[in-house]
Amino acid sequence: MSTADPDTMTGLEQMRWVRTYPADIPSIGRLLGMRFEEVEHGRVTIALDTRPDFANPLGTVHGGIAATLLDSVMSCAVHTTLPAGASYTTLELKINYIRAARPDGQTLT
Template sequence: MSTTDLAAMTGLELMRWIQRERPADLPSIGRLLGMRFDEVDHGRIVISLDTRPDFANPLGTVHGGIAATLLDSVMGCAVHTTLPAGVSYTTLELKVNYIRAARTDGQNLTAVGTVIHVGRRAATAEGKVLDEQGKLIAHATTTCMILQPTG
């Protein structure tokens, strides 16, 4: 699919296309970390990944940046699902609270992002990362700036 075709999609259509097609030729942080789009709904996204030794911090547990990246991704993508074609967003603020460490041994982490509010210029969302037992690893909030098309 061409870049022009992608730009003509609403945010929800684009997220569902990524979920369905899993484009291997589309460079992204999701591909780099092995993220899977498990659920895509209007205002809500669920993404999971399996941890690996490359995710380790100096203490041998999953680096906090992995959880932060998961949270930024699910919250931003949740906001994106609410936007019409041609409208985009960027993260203005990300506040993460870390609750417990995650292992690097292939543990499945699941992140859920939910929109709180979308306005013309800004949107807010919340997210959480859970381990395989449903225990909270981290939670966050974000503010995104809505970028209207120019021209």
Template sequence: MTAVDPAAMSGLELLRLAGTLPESERPPGIGSLLGMEIDEVEEGRVVFSLRPRPEFANPLGTVHGGIPSTLLDSAMACAVHTTLPAGAGYTSLELKVNFVRTIRLDEELLLGEGTVIHVGGRTATAEGRVTDATGRLLAHGTTTCMLFR
């Protein structure tokens, strides 16, 4: 594979490319650590998925809240990233998560969808949802990202 310069690609191009790479060619990061997959990418919207595993447990034996929070943070921030041109960056300024249901370790699949609400000159906002494989809402949230143009 030819070396890719991420700074030369728009956010949409970069995420589309990342979604096609085999696991062995992906750079290390939180997605690799948690086993997240990029399922859908379009301008202003991204869907990630992951399969819960025993390492995600909290002391009560259910999925730790950091897992759906990370899924939401990634999906919402990457949705913002899809709207940015080459060379632009972002960082999360604020993350708000609402947990709706207990997430069991034996859930088949968790889906995290992020959708852009607004992109301005210096900040962007997005909303997100975490659902199970049947579409049942498990958590939802919002984010504000600072943009670096």
């Protein structure tokens, strides 16, 4: 494990550090296979590849997977703007789905 001290890092430094987490550290990102594509001040891009485990009873990707991806990327983008020692949490999340995603390896970004 890294000897970095997250409490002394800015939000951008923390997100860049999180991007290098070892694969064995438990996280929602690891569970869903999320990967950071871009981490800049105020901008984060995260992608994941869908898989059959993500399917709902209708055979498409469960909306909770998309919601988790969106919540993660939005909060990480906000986090990159924070000074050291500051924190945040999601208070509300509203999503309008416009089409279904397939659980066949499609990349969601």
